[in-house]
Amino acid sequence: MKTKYAIVFICIVALVIIEKESNILSRVSDKLIQRQTPQQTPQPPLDYSNATQIGSLTMFKMLLSKLTGAKVNYSSLSEEQEEDELDDLGTYRFNGGQRHILLMATTRTGSSFVGELFNQHGEQMFYLFEPLWHVERMLTTASEANNGTVLAGIYRDVLQGLFLCDFSPLEKFISPPPQDHITPALFRRESSLSLCEESVCSPVAKDVFERYHCKTRRCGPLNLTLASESCLSKQHHAIKTVRVRQLDTLQPLVEDPRLDVRVIQLVRDPRAILASRMVAFSSKYQTWKAWAQDGQVPEDDEEVKRLKGNCDQIRMSAEVGLSQPRWLRRRYMLVRYEDIARYPMQKAEEMYRFTGIPFSSQAREWILRNTQTTREASGIYSTQKNSSEQAEKWRFNIPFTLAQVVQRVCGPTMKIFGYRFVDDEKTLINKSISLLEDKLFN
Ligand SMILES: *[C@@H]1O[C@H](CO)[C@@H](O)[C@H](O)[C@H]1NC(C)=O
Ligand SMILES: *[C@@H]1O[C@H](CO)[C@@H](O)[C@H](O)[C@H]1NC(C)=O
Ligand SMILES: *[C@@H]1O[C@H](CO)[C@@H](O)[C@H](O)[C@H]1NC(C)=O
Ligand SMILES: *[C@@H]1O[C@H](CO)[C@@H](O)[C@H](O)[C@H]1NC(C)=O
Ligand SMILES: *[C@@H]1O[C@H](CO)[C@@H](O)[C@H](O)[C@H]1NC(C)=O
Ligand SMILES: *[C@@H]1O[C@H](CO)[C@@H](O)[C@H](O)[C@H]1NC(C)=O
Numbered sequence: 001m002k003t004k005y006a007i008v009f010i011c012i013v014a015l016v017i018i019e020k021e022s023n024i025l026s027r028v029s030d031k032l033i034q035r036q037t038p039q040q041t042p043q044p045p046l047d048y049s050n051a052t053q054i055g056s057l058t059m060f061k062m063l064l065s066k067l068t069g070a071k072v073n074y075s076s077l078s079e080e081q082e083e084d085e086l087d088d089l090g091t092y093r094f095n096g097g098q099r100h101i102l103l104m105a106t107t108r109t110g111s112s113f114v115g116e117l118f119n120q121h122g123e124q125m126f127y128l129f130e131p132l133w134h135v136e137r138m139l140t141t142a143s144e145a146n147n148g149t150v151l152a153g154i155y156r157d158v159l160q161g162l163f164l165c166d167f168s169p170l171e172k173f174i175s176p177p178p179q180d181h182i183t184p185a186l187f188r189r190e191s192s193l194s195l196c197e198e199s200v201c202s203p204v205a206k207d208v209f210e211r212y213h214c215k216t217r218r219c220g221p222l223n224l225t226l227a228s229e230s231c232l233s234k235q236h237h238a239i240k241t242v243r244v245r246q247l248d249t250l251q252p253l254v255e256d257p258r259l260d261v262r263v264i265q266l267v268r269d270p271r272a273i274l275a276s277r278m279v280a281f282s283s284k285y286q287t288w289k290a291w292a293q294d295g296q297v298p299e300d301d302e303e304v305k306r307l308k309g310n311c312d313q314i315r316m317s318a319e320v321g322l323s324q325p326r327w328l329r330r331r332y333m334l335v336r337y338e339d340i341a342r343y344p345m346q347k348a349e350e351m352y353r354f355t356g357i358p359f360s361s362q363a364r365e366w367i368l369r370n371t372q373t374t375r376e377a378s379g380i381y382s383t384q385k386n387s388s389e390q391a392e393k394w395r396f397n398i399p400f401t402l403a404q405v406v407q408r409v410c411g412p413t414m415k416i417f418g419y420r421f422v423d424d425e426k427t428l429i430n431k432s433i434s435l436l437e438d439k440l441f442n
Contacts, residue, residue, distance in 0.1 A: 101238035105266040108276040110337040115240035120366040126234040129191035132243040134173040152249035165231035167224045184221035247317035268337035269419045270410040275394035311410035334441040341391035344371040400425035
């Protein structure tokens with residue numbers, strides 16, 4: 001009994017010590033932020049690796065293990081683990097434990113599904129589905145759009161605003177322009193649980209015939225001021241986008257000291273992506289379909305060049321992320337669609353662990369409901385599929401000649417992610433031959 005009280009007492013003392021020291025730290029870091037002038041590029045978050053916290057945290061652990069008699073093998077606690085814990089603690093002090101998840105993907109890589117994993121987290125999550133859709137739509141007609149550098153900068157600024165709950169950078173791109181920050185036109189509002197909450201749901205005018213803007217309740221057009229207030233009240237923020245092309249264009253966003261950004265790059269076998277796009281975006285892929293028919297693919301065609309360009313951008317982004325530059329350390333995770341399809345729960349857990357957001361039972365239940373069903377997809381954007389079966393289907397939908405073209409132009413991309421090449425049609429459609437190498441990335 002006595003030892004129990006002693007343990008509790010020492011724990012409290014140790015916590016007080018840690019608390020004091022981290023208060024000092026956070027005051028120091030606040031000063032550092034204040035000192036920054038707007039012209040300066042944002043500093044990366046402080047490096048806590050030398051902080052006095054190490055001392056007290058390690059001591060705290062040791063005290064705890066001695067008192068409880070737990071056998072902790074200190075040499076097996078790798079440096080990486082220790083650092084992770086400290087980083088969590090450090091960033092907690094830094095911005096109140098907020099997390100900003102950027103889900104960076106391309107179309108047909110299961111990004112709606114993964115986005116939903118975060119959307120379903122619960123009350124503390126503010127999730128947005130493809131807000132950059134507005135930017136792309138408005139700028140593809142403008143001349144600036146031809147300049148990828150300019151476009152990437154605009155995307156980044158809009159994302160930065162949204163992570164800070166400021167909708168005004170995005171508002172400029174919503175068409176028709178919002179009146180008094182009210183818009184009926186926000187792209188896929190209903191895909192965001194937080195934009196359809198009671199508090200963000202303005203009443204529908206009774207005398208006007210109007211469609212509802214949410215599935216779950218009868219909401220009128222979106223009041224962006226309310227959306228922003230809801231956003232500010234939530235601890236975590238997640239944005240899914242298929243429009244960011246190059247990871248390195250996000251560096252200033254990741255280094256913004258007001259944010260704690262984690263990037264999840266979602267990739268998929270480029271052969272499967274092509275097969276899936278030919279079904280989903282049928283009219284855009286007429287050329288590929290014609291090639292599939294007559295078996296001839298002109299290598300220097302614009303379509304083939306575009307495919308190669310896309311593959312190269314995905315590969316280059318992954319190379320940046322996997323090389324762990326200082327600005328991205330512990331902030332980048334690469335996830336393969338195929339692994340999520342095979343082990344949805346396990347991968348979801350890993351992703352949540354990476355983000356530092358607790359894996360809620362609500363999200364867990366959503367996964368259970370949505371991965372164990374044999375019901376066929378009701379629409380092409382549906383995430384309700386038997387995921388492991390779905391992941392292999394493309395092998396029967398793509399003609400071998402097209403698979404060959406993808407292998408030729410996307411070879412280096414496939415290698416990096418562990419997608420096996422096939423030399424003949426028989427292998428392509430033989431389900432007992434896996435085209436996926438087991439691979440760990442992070
Ligand atoms: C941490 O300490 C080492 C050795 O004392 C020093 O070289 C390094 O610059 C320090 N790093 C920071 C971030 O203060
Ligand atoms: C502690 O961990 C290290 C590294 O994992 C291992 O070599 C060592 O045998 C372990 N010691 C004990 C007492 O378990
Ligand atoms: C894009 O714009 C930037 C800045 O205005 C300029 O430096 C760059 O040369 C442009 N690139 C192209 C391909 O036009
Ligand atoms: C939108 O919400 C804000 C904040 O509650 C409110 O002040 C404003 O009047 C609302 N706008 C409209 C048109 O209802
Ligand atoms: C999903 O499909 C796979 C492959 O056909 C099958 O083995 C599995 O039993 C299915 N899962 C469920 C829950 O129906
Ligand atoms: C599929 O591949 C397996 C393993 O290589 C082989 O044993 C089997 O004969 C193949 N099936 C067909 C139909 O080619």
